[in-house]
Amino acid sequence: MALGIKLENVTVGHATNITTKYTLVILGFMSASIYYKLGKKDLQRFLDVVASKMEVFVPVKSGEGFNFLKMEKGQEVDISGYVNTEFPAKGIFMPDGETLVSYGNKSICEVFDDTRRAIFGIRPCDMHAIMVLDKAMLGHGDVEGHYKERRDNTLIIALECSKAGENCFCESMETDELREGFDLLFTENGKEYHVEVGSDKGMELVKAARSFFKKSGKMSATAEVGCKKVIDTLELPAVMKKAASSKIWKDVAERCLSCASCTAACPTCFCFSLKHEPDISDLRKGVVKREMDYCMLLRFSRVAGNVVFRQHRAERLKQFFYHKLVYGLENDGKQHCVGCGRCITECMAKIDITEEVAKVREKYGKK
Numbered sequence: 001m002a003l004g005i006k007l008e009n010v011t012v013g014h015a016t017n018i019t020t021k022y023t024l025v026i027l028g029f030m031s032a033s034i035y036y037k038l039g040k041k042d043l044q045r046f047l048d049v050v051a052s053k054m055e056v057f058v059p060v061k062s063g064e065g066f067n068f069l070k071m072e073k074g075q076e077v078d079i080s081g082y083v084n085t086e087f088p089a090k091g092i093f094m095p096d097g098e099t100l101v102s103y104g105n106k107s108i109c110e111v112f113d114d115t116r117r118a119i120f121g122i123r124p125c126d127m128h129a130i131m132v133l134d135k136a137m138l139g140h141g142d143v144e145g146h147y148k149e150r151r152d153n154t155l156i157i158a159l160e161c162s163k164a165g166e167n168c169f170c171e172s173m174e175t176d177e178l179r180e181g182f183d184l185l186f187t188e189n190g191k192e193y194h195v196e197v198g199s200d201k202g203m204e205l206v207k208a209a210r211s212f213f214k215k216s217g218k219m220s221a222t223a224e225v226g227c228k229k230v231i232d233t234l235e236l237p238a239v240m241k242k243a244a245s246s247k248i249w250k251d252v253a254e255r256c257l258s259c260a261s262c263t264a265a266c267p268t269c270f271c272f273s274l275k276h277e278p279d280i281s282d283l284r285k286g287v288v289k290r291e292m293d294y295c296m297l298l299r300f301s302r303v304a305g306n307v308v309f310r311q312h313r314a315e316r317l318k319q320f321f322y323h324k325l326v327y328g329l330e331n332d333g334k335q336h337c338v339g340c341g342r343c344i345t346e347c348m349a350k351i352d353i354t355e356e357v358a359k360v361r362e363k364y365g366k367k
């Protein structure tokens, strides 16, 4: 770690009595990336060391696919055949059913989870998705404290992709590359992982298992993952806006089941409701819980006075697509679709965001 020094001009006092002070601010930051190698045969031992210090979540095969599950003591981590998890890591940062507030006879308190965790195997697109969640939960002047507590205490050990899944289109969304956000970034390289250290916390993990790591230089750029699906993002928000009243949304809604699987699986969908659960044996006690909520459900748009502001499936489906491909870029400067392809994989009606955008592009925005 390098220490940077900056002179900060701080003005204090009332308008009639202004004093200017120069303050030395010591900045702690990783000045340049540090690289290591870890033999694949040592991955398990490294994760065991991490698990002796904190909870570790790893991709675990369950049924057809992988999902992030807590690594149990002595559990062997097998990621052969792993492309990505069925459900993203957002469930670790904002679990469905999490208790946020608890109250009793004369007390009320917020409940925070400060368990130290590490997640191994987050793919680049999902790290981009976590950055979208960070912006939504922490970045607009209001901080969602429960999310922050979990996020601050969770280390990200990201894992570069070597091959795209059937429905991935991360290359179109420019989320196949990762340059920030991670604590450690692993890249497969033959019998080894190339490891880039992204933070001081990541460095601490390397130090804790130092005997397994060898110093290394920067690795040359990784190969393209070869996505079969594509979205043409050139001026996409403007093109999508031209299609705001298009029949395309009605047509696709004919097939939509309003099941909300797409929104549940999407790593950047963060909407939730608060559920009040009084203790029916003593109504002076109770809890308030987070319940994930989904804009694809009719009940989501039902507000006071029994007004439903998105009555039709077409309106809800359009909202989902526009949130991902228009509003995110406008509000946060970053697309809220990271091209993970989960909404395509999970949709029983085989609705495919890349195909619908291609229809919009064909009709409203030929280059």
Ligand code: SF4
Pocket (backbone or CB within 6 Å): 262, 265, 266, 267, 268, 324, 336, 337, 338, 339, 340, 341, 342, 343, 344, 353
């Ligand atoms: S909209 Fe679909 S492809 Fe885009 S981030 Fe969400 S689940 Fe992934």
Ligand code: SF4
Pocket (backbone or CB within 6 Å): 255, 256, 257, 258, 259, 260, 261, 262, 263, 296, 343, 346, 347, 348, 349, 350, 351
């Ligand atoms: S998963 Fe498919 S069918 Fe279900 S709400 Fe989403 S688009 Fe509609």
